Amino acid sequence: RKEVEQDPGPFNVPEGATVAFNCTYSNSASQSFFWYRQDCRKEPKLLMSVYSSGNEDGRFTAQLNRASQYISLLIRDSKLSDSATYLCVVNRGAGNMLTFGGGTRLMVKP
Amino acid sequence: GAGVSQSPSNKVTEKGKDVELRCDPISGHTALYWYRQRLGQGLEFLIYFQGNSAPDKSGLPSDRFSAERTGESVSTLTIQRTQQEDSAVYLCASSLLTAVSYEQYFGPGTRLTVT
Numbered sequence: 017r018k019e020v021e022q023d024p025g026p027f028n029v030p031e032g033a034t035v036a037f038n039c040t041y042s043n044s045a046s047q048s049f050f051w052y053r054q055d056c057r058k059e060p061k062l063l064m065s066v067y068s069s070g071n072e073d074g075r076f077t078a079q080l081n082r083a084s085q086y087i088s089l090l091i092r093d094s095k096l097s098d099s100a101t102y103l104c105v106v107n108r109g110a111g112n113m114l115t116f117g118g119g120t121r122l123m124v125k126p
Numbered sequence: 127g128a129g130v131s132q133s134p135s136n137k138v139t140e141k142g143k144d145v146e147l148r149c150d151p152i153s154g155h156t157a158l159y160w161y162r163q164r165l166g167q168g169l170e171f172l173i174y175f176q177g178n179s180a181p182d183k184s185g186l187p188s189d190r191f192s193a194e195r196t197g198e199s200v201s202t203l204t205i206q207r208t209q210q211e212d213s214a215v216y217l218c219a220s221s222l223l224t225a226v227s228y229e230q231y232f233g234p235g236t237r238l239t240v241t
Contacts, residue, residue: 058234103168116161118167
């Protein structure tokens with residue numbers, strides 16, 4: 017089983033739609049969780065950290081379910097510019113090493 | 127402020143040649159990581175440096191790969207006797223590593239093509 021698993025997609029949605037991605041992780045000792053965004057042929061960029069109580073940043077909402085070991089990202093009112101690959105990232109146990117999921121590709125269409 | 131920089135941005139080399147890739151981390155970041163990303167694939171961890179500790183080399187795919195870091199600054203990744211399967215984007219990331227923050231910030235990568 018992979019340490020971090022994501023549905024690779026692609027998710028094809030119209031502009032304005034709400035879309036949600038889930039990610040599962042295998043190490044119950046993991047403590048830090050992130051969503052990164054990677055545009056085509058670009059480096060990954062930090063989108064947001066994921067906190068235990070859930071957190072929101074504009075149109076983006078991240079949630080963590082420790083009991084079930086999954087993380088979610090909700091994007092409301094999708095924009096064309098949201099088209100990218102979204103990487104779920106988890107630290108390895110108690111340390112600072114990060115494990116990156118394979119990514120979920122989102123394509124927002126006009 | 128300045129982000130992570132990498133050079134060269136692109137490198138084309140012949141099979142069997144050695145290549146050296148450079149990474150300049152964000153100033154003050156104590157941790158530095160190298161990753162490889164093949165076309166259409168996810169990130170593959172290669173090596174990790176943290177301060178003066180021994181590097182974590184657990185991700186290096188073969189002994190043709192090595193890396194060095196001078197203190198908390200520049201790092202170089204060297205690939206000897208390159209093979210076609212080494213073709214990929216090599217990404218460097220750095221991290222400040224506070225008690226509550228493990229975020230990594232990436233450079234633009236070096237796209238390596240082995241012909």
